[in-house]
Amino acid sequence: MDWLDQVKWDAEGLVPVIAQEAATGDVLMFAYMNREALALTAERREAVYWSRSRQRLWHKGEESGHVQKVREIRLDCDGDVILLKVDQLGHEPGIACHTGRHSCFFQRLEAGAWQAVDPVLKDPERIYK
Amino acid sequence: MDWLDQVKWDAEGLVPVIAQEAATGDVLMFAYMNREALALTAERREAVYWSRSRQRLWHKGEESGHVQKVREIRLDCDGDVILLKVDQLGHEPGIACHTGRHSCFFQRLEAGAWQAVDPVLKDPERIYK
Numbered sequence: 716m717d718w719l720d721q722v723k724w725d726a727e728g729l730v731p732v733i734a735q736e737a738a739t740g741d742v743l744m745f746a747y748m749n750r751e752a753l754a755l756t757a758e759r760r761e762a763v764y765w766s767r768s769r770q771r772l773w774h775k776g777e778e779s780g781h782v783q784k785v786r787e788i789r790l791d792c793d794g795d796v797i798l799l800k801v802d803q804l805g806h807e808p809g810i811a812c813h814t815g816r817h818s819c820f821f822q823r824l825e826a827g828a829w830q831a832v833d834p835v836l837k838d839p840e841r842i843y844k
Numbered sequence: 845m846d847w848l849d850q851v852k853w854d855a856e857g858l859v860p861v862i863a864q865e866a867a868t869g870d871v872l873m874f875a876y877m878n879r880e881a882l883a884l885t886a887e888r889r890e891a892v893y894w895s896r897s898r899q900r901l902w903h904k905g906e907e908s909g910h911v912q913k914v915r916e917i918r919l920d921c922d923g924d925v926i927l928l929k930v931d932q933l934g935h936e937p938g939i940a941c942h943t944g945r946h947s948c949f950f951q952r953l954e955a956g957a958w959q960a961v962d963p964v965l966k967d968p969e970r971i972y973k
Contacts, residue, residue: 740869
């Protein structure tokens with residue numbers, strides 16, 4: 716049985732994906748893959764997602780240069796969530812977020828409000844030019 | 845504006861949630877919350893999810909004793925994914941997975957097959973008795 720058939724794809728043919736930085740353990744981002752994206756990710760060892768907003772394959776870093784080198788691909792107990800362990804390339808420290816931050820999870824709940832607690836490492840206008 | 849209103853709930857009124865162990869950085873599990881679950885999680889500082897299979901609130905650890913103490917609640921750049929940083933209580937090392945493993949992400953893709961690479965720390969029959 717093909718390993719891709721063992722993934723429980725949702726009604727839209729997608730699976731949620733968590734990208735975690737291998738060296739630090741930081742959770743960088745969350746996205747989706749379809750079957751082709753996951754097959755390409757495994758083959759190239761670089762993260763390829765399915766962009767739901769653009770309805771097309773999205774080779775992470777194709778515009779920003781912030782490619783994710785894939786170290787490990789993991790599947791959860793229910794077979795319906797993927798965890799990637801990656802090296803976040805293109806900047807030091809790595810930038811995974813389109814806001815120019817290390818991680819997309821930069822807002823922390825503090826005293827009943829979301830506070831941006833992590834710095835912008837590079838101006839997005841210089842990333843996407 | 846209420847912090848709960850700033851979360852972009854999906855069509856079913858849910859938001860995906862990643863639970864990460866605060867001390868190790870290990871990604872433990874992935875689940876969903878509705879508005880009430882997130883409000884309760886913030887209030888109690890213990891993870892409360894929405895069980896899609898059982899269609900009810902699920903106070904993590906209610907059966908297993910494997911409660912998640914919440915250290916941080918984070919929101920991603922798009923406002924549609926939550927990251928919890930938790931202490932996984934009830935066993936040492938922590939058990940987040942119903943299979944008795946530390947993390948739900950215990951299957952790794954190796955040579956075209958999913959391999960269970962992390963040990964069972966406690967027999968599930970002894971967890972859910």
